[in-house]
Amino acid sequence: MSMSYTDFSPIRVAVVGGGAAGMMAAYSAACMGAEVTLFERNDRLGKKLRITGKGRCNVTNDCDRDAFLSNVPTNPRFLFAALSAFTTADTKAFFEDLGVPLKTERGNRVFPQSDKAIDVVNAMKRAVQDAGVKIVTERVRSLLLEEGEVRGVYTEKPYLFDRVIICTGGKSYPLTGSDGDGYRLAAQAGHKVTRLLPSLVPITCEGALCRGMQGLSLRNVGLTVKDNATGKAVYRDFGEMMFTHFGLTGPMILSASAHLPDIAPGKYTAYIDLKPALDEKTLDARLLSDFSKYQNKDFLNCLGDLLPQKMIETVVECSGIDPRKKVNSITAVERRTLGALLKAFPVKLYGFRPIDEAIVTKGGVDVGQINPASMQSKLVKGLYFAGEVLDVDAYTGGFNLQIAFSTGFLAGQSAATD
Numbered sequence: 001m002s003m004s005y006t007d008f009s010p011i012r013v014a015v016v017g018g019g020a021a022g023m024m025a026a027y028s029a030a031c032m033g034a035e036v037t038l039f040e041r042n043d044r045l046g047k048k049l050r051i052t053g054k055g056r057c058n059v060t061n062d063c064d065r066d067a068f069l070s071n072v073p074t075n076p077r078f079l080f081a082a083l084s085a086f087t088t089a090d091t092k093a094f095f096e097d098l099g100v101p102l103k104t105e106r107g108n109r110v111f112p113q114s115d116k117a118i119d120v121v122n123a124m125k126r127a128v129q130d131a132g133v134k135i136v137t138e139r140v141r142s143l144l145l146e147e148g149e150v151r152g153v154y155t156e157k158p159y160l161f162d163r164v165i166i167c168t169g170g171k172s173y174p175l176t177g178s179d180g181d182g183y184r185l186a187a188q189a190g191h192k193v194t195r196l197l198p199s200l201v202p203i204t205c206e207g208a209l210c211r212g213m214q215g216l217s218l219r220n221v222g223l224t225v226k227d228n229a230t231g232k233a234v235y236r237d238f239g240e241m242m243f244t245h246f247g248l249t250g251p252m253i254l255s256a257s258a259h260l261p262d263i264a265p266g267k268y269t270a271y272i273d274l275k276p277a278l279d280e281k282t283l284d285a286r287l288l289s290d291f292s293k294y295q296n297k298d299f300l301n302c303l304g305d306l307l308p309q310k311m312i313e314t315v316v317e318c319s320g321i322d323p324r325k326k327v328n329s330i331t332a333v334e335r336r337t338l339g340a341l342l343k344a345f346p347v348k349l350y351g352f353r354p355i356d357e358a359i360v361t362k363g364g365v366d367v368g369q370i371n372p373a374s375m376q377s378k379l380v381k382g383l384y385f386a387g388e389v390l391d392v393d394a395y396t397g398g399f400n401l402q403i404a405f406s407t408g409f410l411a412g413q414s415a416a417t418d
């Protein structure tokens with residue numbers, strides 16, 4: 001049988017979105033021989049990637065697959081094949097090979113040795129370009145669909161392709177370009193998009209308690225979040241947090257938010273252990289010693305050695321002890337009440353800040369309509385999804401970027417070969 005020239009022409013793949021997932025998808029599809037065009041609405045690639053990990057980019061988490069999946073609260077099983085196709089070890093090797101040496105920090109978090117997210121962005125950009133990917137800085141407005149198959153994308157004009165991979169990210173930090181376009185494209189193709197919620201997001205609190213301490217950052221404190229109805233602890237952590245005009249933020253709070261998807265006014269209280277290194281007995285001895293040192297002062301003026309200045313007034317108020325009471329007349333019961341307050345300073349949680357301020361979007365393209373072995377749509381032939389646009393999200397620690405890399409790699413490979 002004779003073959004026409006077109007039988008050998010490469011598969012034309014469009015990747016929509018030049019973030020973590022899109023760059024990886026474009027790279028892997030091009031490496032598999034496809035002719036790849038990467039559409040990015042910004043004038044440069046990886047705008048969100050640049051600000052990840054406070055500008056340091058926590059590229060992955062150096063753990064095994066089971067440990068990884070235990071850090072994915074939404075649809076972990078969907079990621080099984082993707083995480084096998086491109087593992088955390090593959091991510092490390094990928095960047096090391098591209099000349100970005102890495103280091104592993106506390107909690108298996110992997111960062112570039114340079115502590116510069118821009119090194120990660122530049123390396124990915126180089127990989128994409130060297131693989132022969134064509135970059136078009138245009139916003140994809142709709143998909144070209146025909147008879148249940150994808151035929152291309154439409155920006156200001158139509159572009160024809162055999163396969164399209166949607167990697168448009170979530171809806172958070174919209175100034176980076178990820179403002180939810182992908183959900184509209186998915187809906188146009190008939191896909192269900194689950195409810196979009198913020199995750200890894202600052203938390204608002206009841207009353208004006210936090211406002212009085214805004215700007216105060218606490219390091220090395222303990223945090224326990226309890227369900228008010230059951231009294232059960234739903235989250236415990238140790239580390240850093242911050243008071244703001246609306247409530248609480250900082251690494252521990254963002255992590256806690258992912259464990260409180262059903263947050264509502266009155267449902268949860270955060271208890272801050274301000275002195276985690278001291279047990280109650282030792283703390284009481286410390287209070288006794290400070291009280292004897294400042295015995296002739298007013299109560300309001302005796303906590304300077306124990307607490308940051310910005311917290312004293314609030315703690316004194318919460319203790320119920322008269323701020324003008326002389327320290328030498330504070331009773332043992334009052335002292336113990338104060339000790340208990342320092343070990344479990346309560347802040348009533350109210351809700352989440354808007355999705356714009358979230359690190360990731362919870363919810364997205366329903367994974368029940370996507371083949372987990374290829375990332376291809378079960379509804380539209382030739383259409384693929386990867387990254388945060390999917391209904392998967394994880395805790396902090398490099399897991400979200402790894403999800404983008406793994407699903408991106410698998411989608412690219414599948415689109416080029418299916």
Ligand SMILES: Cc1cc2nc3c(=O)[nH]c(=O)nc-3n(C[C@H](O)[C@H](O)[C@H](O)COP(=O)(O)OP(=O)(O)OC[C@H]3O[C@@H](n4cnc5c(N)ncnc54)[C@H](O)[C@@H]3O)c2cc1C
Binds near residue numbers: 402
């Ligand atoms: C402040 C911050 C810090 C973070 N730090 C970390 C971290 O250290 N480690 C970690 O694992 N995760 C981190 N994350 C989460 C992580 O950045 C995301 O989960 C990840 O970037 C998702 O990758 P993505 O490729 O799916 O989407 P994105 O990286 O958001 O990329 C989507 C791209 O698509 C483009 N796009 C959107 N719509 C269109 C369209 N219609 N046409 C063309 N282009 C379009 C966008 O401009 C964007 O460039 C952080 C997030 C934030 C906001």
